[in-house]
Amino acid sequence: MLRAAAALAGVLLAAGPAGAYDVVAVGDGGTLSGTVKFAGTPPKLEPLAVNKNRDVCGDHKESEALVLGPDRGVRGSVILLEGVTRGKKGEADVVLDNHRCVFVHHVTVTMPGERTRVKNSDPILHNTHGFLGKPTVFNLALPNKDQMIDITKRLTKPGVVRVVCDAHPHMAAWMIVHDSPYYAVTDDRGAFLIEGIPPGSYKVTMWHEGFRPKGLDKDGRPLYDEPQAITRDVTIAPKAAAMLDFELK
Numbered sequence: 001m002l003r004a005a006a007a008l009a010g011v012l013l014a015a016g017p018a019g020a021y022d023v024v025a026v027g028d029g030g031t032l033s034g035t036v037k038f039a040g041t042p043p044k045l046e047p048l049a050v051n052k053n054r055d056v057c058g059d060h061k062e063s064e065a066l067v068l069g070p071d072r073g074v075r076g077s078v079i080l081l082e083g084v085t086r087g088k089k090g091e092a093d094v095v096l097d098n099h100r101c102v103f104v105h106h107v108t109v110t111m112p113g114e115r116t117r118v119k120n121s122d123p124i125l126h127n128t129h130g131f132l133g134k135p136t137v138f139n140l141a142l143p144n145k146d147q148m149i150d151i152t153k154r155l156t157k158p159g160v161v162r163v164v165c166d167a168h169p170h171m172a173a174w175m176i177v178h179d180s181p182y183y184a185v186t187d188d189r190g191a192f193l194i195e196g197i198p199p200g201s202y203k204v205t206m207w208h209e210g211f212r213p214k215g216l217d218k219d220g221r222p223l224y225d226e227p228q229a230i231t232r233d234v235t236i237a238p239k240a241a242a243m244l245d246f247e248l249k
Helices: 002-011
Strands: 029-040 078-082 092-097 100-106 108-110 115-120 127-132 134-141 147-150 159-165 169-178 182-186 192-196 200-208 213-218 222-224 227-236 241-243 244-249
Touching: 078 108, 078 192, 092 108, 092 127, 100 159, 100 169, 108 182, 115 127, 115 134, 115 241, 127 169, 127 192, 134 147, 182 192, 200 241, 200 244, 227 241, 227 244
Parallel strands: 029 241, 029 244, 092 115, 108 169
Antiparallel strands: 029 192, 078 182, 078 200, 092 100, 115 147, 127 134, 127 159, 159 169, 200 227, 213 222
């Protein structure tokens, strides 16, 4: 999984220092909406076995590598509007929660400088470990229930951060650090909406983690194939609504 994240970081998101982003008023901003849907036969994902703390975690957890909703909408795909250097203020307050031995949410997006925290809602030790490629960007022991640690200053560059719990091999998540606040994560219907976009022509990338099972690694963590990234072109007219749909298969 870490190898996949490292490979994607080189293709999708540059792992260099975050570029300058200027906050300005966007009086004539437009919107981008659409869906991500699955085509073809989805793989069968087996439940993930829990190796410890079963009194809190249970015996198994469902894999979140591919979650399909109504009409095959894909939950947890990331939509990134690329190349925006001036625009709206980021307003995200991201909390990655260790909740009932699952990361909530499985996929999150933030940007350098946006408030981002890690929390433990369980009465057991979780060690939340984030990798940007191979290097560690945060490695946090959270032994206490409701403990929270701010990691905003640790996320200094765009990229794909793979998150695991060192104490529980079944736990994994993704955190995408984007260079602007123009992003979205698809909901249970596979739908997304990005607002306040400065008029112009852009590249739009849909990212989704790998979801075809490839066995287990040496620590018993489930392995999947490489993440997928699809890039399309879009033009946003002043105060207009654009639509863009993606297909995952």
